[in-house]
Amino acid sequence: MTGGAQQGQELPDSVLARSFGSEAARYDQVRPSYPEAAIQLVLGGLRNARADGRPPRVLDLGAGTGKLTASLVGRQVEVVAVEPDRQMLAVLASRLPQARALAGSAERIPLRDGSVDAIVVGQAFHWFHRPAADHELARVLRPGGVVGLLWNLPDRSVEWVPKLYRASRKSEQPWSEAFDQLDGGLFTELEQASVPSEHLLPGPGGLRDLVHTWSWVITRTEAERDAIDHRLRILISQYAELQAPVVAFPQRTEVLWQYRR
Template sequence: MTGGQQDDQRLPDSVLARSFGSEAARYDQVRPSYPAAAIELLLAGLRAGPGEGRVPRVLDLGAGTGKLTAVLLDARAEVVAVEPDRQMLAVLAARLPQANALAGSAEGIPLRDGSVDAIMVGQAFHWFQRPEADRELARVLRPGGVVGLLWNVPDHSVEWVSKLYWASRKRELARAQQFDQLDGELFTEPEQASMPSEHLLPGPQGLRDLVHTWSWVITRSKAEQDAIDHRIRILTSQYAELQAPVVAFPQRTEVLWQYRR
């Protein structure tokens, strides 16, 4: 692993990390999914190797309300979804009963050694405590298995996207989108890809709801949240595309992966 110590605000027991459960229903409604092509890319190596044709057993770690879990199920994987927040996990279990939903964390995965073929992490890796998580991922992953990390990244070159983040008063968190590779003694060198991904929201209200699923907004006071909503209404009035019945939020999906040695 490269890089320095984790910012305290990014640790798994921080106020920001523990904030999402209070917005579990809204999170499930408006947070983006992940491209099926990203999952096919990550599973391709497994399906071409030993045991070809066998249904891969995949761990969705930090699964939230099951955004990535649903895509994995559509890819015909056997899915174990592990999530530390009980409210988020309850939404996942109700929506996707075909997945095996378990309470747990990246630092304490409730699975046997070498019991999964792949581990997928959507928008959650930056919350993991390192290097403890690296060792746990290696423990439950079979040799030759893959860890795939996915992030939906907003396109800040679009003017209104940058203004939206300014309106939300986003804090500068040192490691929010920074990737420090997994332990090189346990995993191969990282590979990566970037692909377009579309996120459609139900009008201007959907855009405001999306903002209210961001940790730095969830943890603000009611007065501060009201002020954010006011700034977003002003922003919406300035762009015709933000007043449409469907708002297209511009983003791309970054995919990084490493194999278990």
């Protein structure tokens, strides 16, 4: 999982990056969460309390509607969620009042220097502008704190999965499968693991809804989205498992983490 997630691209300011708010409710309903084993790889080394006696503070950065935030709430940690899109943040704040929800970005995190014990990023790091984000992560993270990046990635060995992507866009790999590790002067060497996972969707309608939360679909014209739906109906008709009451979307969760020097 190497390459340049943002090099040569202006993704953080692009129409694609700004598209999700219009589908915030659907995004919250059908996007996958993250397996416990993946989260534990990042947070397993956290101490139970900080030097001042308070629980560790975990920042979910680029939190969206709180798919990853929801898995942090209920642990013995203080949860802060930062998200630039107001519509996404409103959904998060409404359903997860236990988390402190703040407007902000990876390049401008509204927290003090060294005030965070862990930063987690679910399915969002490819939108960050670098190297500015690397320095901002290092600024708010205490020495020895951890940054954990998580991606749910499709299992393209299942026959219908690449066909699904071709039905919705070009067939190349999504750019979220590319990653350059954080600045080595600020963070330790990259550690990485892959966790098997599966995303269960409410039937073929849930699969369609999932596709309509992908940025390259959200930003299409109405006519183009109708054409995508037509191709999806054809694909669904060809596979019995896509017509079931519950559709299992095969994936793996890739986890990458580094520690603040």
